[in-house]
Amino acid sequence: MKLGILDTVSLAATLVFALPIGLLGIERFIAGQTLLGGAFVAIAVLMIFLREWLTTPEDIPASAAKKVVGTVAKTDDDKDE
Template sequence: MNLGILDTVSLAATLVFALPIALLGIERLIAGQTLLGGAFLSIGVLMVVLREWVTTPEDVPASAAKKVVGTVAKTDDDEEE
């Protein structure tokens, strides 16, 4: 999984919000509240997973630009194959 600078910053921002929720879920699981702990843990995990899988309107121009750059400019590795 190659992440660019913007993707890395976006993932870090998502983790800032998802980690406290997941940690609360783990704390609740340890305390014996399995339903509440499982729900919080699931929400925290889903925040990160959905960020990777769901395409937002902001992602469309970026993916189009990556395809155009990939077809126009070839790297040295692409020319050798």
């Protein structure tokens, strides 16, 4: 997975919020509150993974542009076919 500058900044911002929640979950887990600790760790992990998997409004124009460019502009390899 190749991250651009904006993707890296977005991931860092997500980690700023997810890491304290994850650390709280680990702390609660060690303290004996396994259900609460596990829930906090799960929330932190979901925050990071959902950021990668969900489509945002910024992703829609980019994916549409890739489809249009792929059909309109042919590469040299495509011209031979």
